[in-house]
Every structure is written in C-alpha cells, then in structure tokens.
Amino acid sequence: MKPSANFSTFKNAMPFWSSLLLVPIIVFSTVMGGLWLALPPLCTWTLFAVLDGIFGKDEENPASDAPDDELYYYRLITLIWFPVQLVLLIWMLAYVPDATHLSVFGKFMTFFSMGIVSGTIGINYSHELMHQTNRLERWLADLLLASVLYGHFRSEHLLVHHRYVGTPRDAVTARYNEGFHHFFVRVIPESFTSALSAEKAMLERKGLPATHRSNPFWRYAALQCAFFFLALWIGGFFGLVLFVFQSLTAIWQLELIDYVEHYGLTREHLGDGKYEHVKPRHSWNAPFRVSNWLLINLQRHSDHHYKPNRRFPLLQSYDIGEAPQLPQGYPVMSVLAMVPPLWRRVMNPRVRAWRREHYPHIEDWNAYKTASNPLPR
Numbered sequence: 001m002k003p004s005a006n007f008s009t010f011k012n013a014m015p016f017w018s019s020l021l022l023v024p025i026i027v028f029s030t031v032m033g034g035l036w037l038a039l040p041p042l043c044t045w046t047l048f049a050v051l052d053g054i055f056g057k058d059e060e061n062p063a064s065d066a067p068d069d070e071l072y073y074y075r076l077i078t079l080i081w082f083p084v085q086l087v088l089l090i091w092m093l094a095y096v097p098d099a100t101h102l103s104v105f106g107k108f109m110t111f112f113s114m115g116i117v118s119g120t121i122g123i124n125y126s127h128e129l130m131h132q133t134n135r136l137e138r139w140l141a142d143l144l145l146a147s148v149l150y151g152h153f154r155s156e157h158l159l160v161h162h163r164y165v166g167t168p169r170d171a172v173t174a175r176y177n178e179g180f181h182h183f184f185v186r187v188i189p190e191s192f193t194s195a196l197s198a199e200k201a202m203l204e205r206k207g208l209p210a211t212h213r214s215n216p217f218w219r220y221a222a223l224q225c226a227f228f229f230l231a232l233w234i235g236g237f238f239g240l241v242l243f244v245f246q247s248l249t250a251i252w253q254l255e256l257i258d259y260v261e262h263y264g265l266t267r268e269h270l271g272d273g274k275y276e277h278v279k280p281r282h283s284w285n286a287p288f289r290v291s292n293w294l295l296i297n298l299q300r301h302s303d304h305h306y307k308p309n310r311r312f313p314l315l316q317s318y319d320i321g322e323a324p325q326l327p328q329g330y331p332v333m334s335v336l337a338m339v340p341p342l343w344r345r346v347m348n349p350r351v352r353a354w355r356r357e358h359y360p361h362i363e364d365w366n367a368y369k370t371a372s373n374p375l376p377r
Contacts, residue, residue, distance in 0.1 A: 115249025151220025179340035291329030
C-alpha cells in the first residue's frame, strides 16, 4: 500500500498527465495532413496498448484515505482539461474548414481524431468530475459533456447507471451476446429517456413539474446550444457539420467503453423485483498500468462502483477472485468490440466461466440475456 504522502508530489501525478500529449499530436497531424491524419487514433488505440505490454500491470493499492489537499496535482489535470480542449476545438473550427491542403475526407478525419480525444479523455474526465460535490467540478463536467452534445449523460450515469447497473433498468449494461453496433443503436435513445424519466421522478417527489427550472435538462440544452452556435459562428455551416461529427465520434467512443465495462455481468434477481447489491464481480477490470494513466484509473471499475465519489488516484484494484479481469486494457478491448464475432469469441467464454463461478445455482439464463427479468423496484 502506497503511503498517502506520495500523492503530494507532481512527480507521482505526472503519468496521469499523459493525455496532454494528444493535443500537440492532433495539431501536428492536422497541419501536416496526408497519412499523418492517422496518427492520433493510432496513438490512442495502439501506442498505449504497446506500452501496456512493455510496462505491464499495476495491482498495487494506494492508501484510500488521502485528503483532497494531498491530491492537488492529480485533481489539477481534470480541472484544466476543459479549457485545453476548448482552445483546441476553437482552433480546429477556425483552421480546418478552409484548410486547402486537406481534402473533405481529411477534414472529417481531423474531427474524428478530435472526437476520439473529447470522448476518451474529455468525457472520461467529466465522469470523474461529476461524481464530486465541488460546484466547480460539476460545472466543468457539464461543460465537457455539452461540448460533445451529450449533457444528459450526467443524469443517466448518476441517477440510473450506478443504482441499476446489471439490471434490466440500466440501458448501458451490455447484454450477453449483444453486438456493439446493436448496443449503440439501442443505448442512445434509451439512455436519454431513462435520464429524463429519472429527473422527472425526482421533481415529482418534491411536488414539482418536469418543466421546473431546477430540471438540469434546461442547463444541458442551454450549454449545448451555446456550443452549437459557437461552432456555426467560428466554422460556418461546414464547421458546424464537423463539430457534430466530432460529437458523434466522442459519444461512440464513450459507448464503446460503456459496452466493455459491464458486458454480460448481471445481478441476480431475488424475486419480486429485488436484486442483489452491486458487488466487485459486476464490473470488468483491467489493471494495466499505462492505459490506466490515460484513463485515470477508469479500469479499476469495480472500486468505482463501490465508492463512486472516491477520487481516481485512490481507486483500489481487486484480484481475479473478487472481480473479473479483461485480457487487455479498455483501448484494445474497445477495438475488439467493433468486430462482434471476435468480441464474442474472446468474451463469451469468460462470461460463462464467471456465471459458473459466482452463480452455479442459476440454470436458466435466458431472462438475463434478454433483459426480460422484472424491473427493479
């Protein structure tokens, strides 16, 4: 266990700042054009996988009681990311639409790269920020989500996913044998409606209508409109099209991660709409060192569900007896998820083994596979 004093130095936090390296890589590839446009996706998906193979796993658990003031340099990267991403987005909106060295395809490729970064890094950092009680951090989370037109993710994640993960009520728990492309088409509308319903139910419990000004969907809509018109003002109509494309790319990147995190892991239905409590075994984990630097320990996902507001440097790792482990980090598994036959070949045997280990008494899994068990009460 690492002593908490180690958290107070920038040297120890520095690996988690590796996300900043993607910014000059995007700028360089955009200015150079041509084959260089493939550099950002290759770095995000391939380089970190190679580095995982070189640097291996990190299963050491830090002290979990370090106060926030000792985590300053860890928190700082999440706090500065929104202005960094905003400056990059504004520059690209101003530069790319009129760039003569880029073809139309090349211009879309630059915003594809932007979407990978705003999805892999921006939405992931917003996820860390939204779980905190600090008002500034929650606003930064909303701004990051608005910049990819996915503001409702905060409501869906906090009010639905964490409460109902592994049950039929959670849209983003990928079902056994469900391919990613089917999952993506299903989850986009379902996550929006479940988030809206959750906020409406909260207001109803307070005796307020869904249209009340305290409904955060008004804020989500206002911020997204601001980014929509910012893109139109800076980049014109084509810039707006490119901005929407990067938003879709970011959402696609997020949902790839969502798909991987809980694929096939369902909580046992105890009867009468009651389900077992969430346990470490209900999330896929990956203790790979370098991809956890990039994803700020998102791959220690079981502990995140155990302590949702625990800051990322304090998240704990579980051994394979407590929580299921992926054969590779999330970046590699996300690429694999885009090819459903390969994904099923790798993951379905692992899900079946997980069922035999933890639920040997369940003989019929059909209701779990089709999410047709009763909705949780």
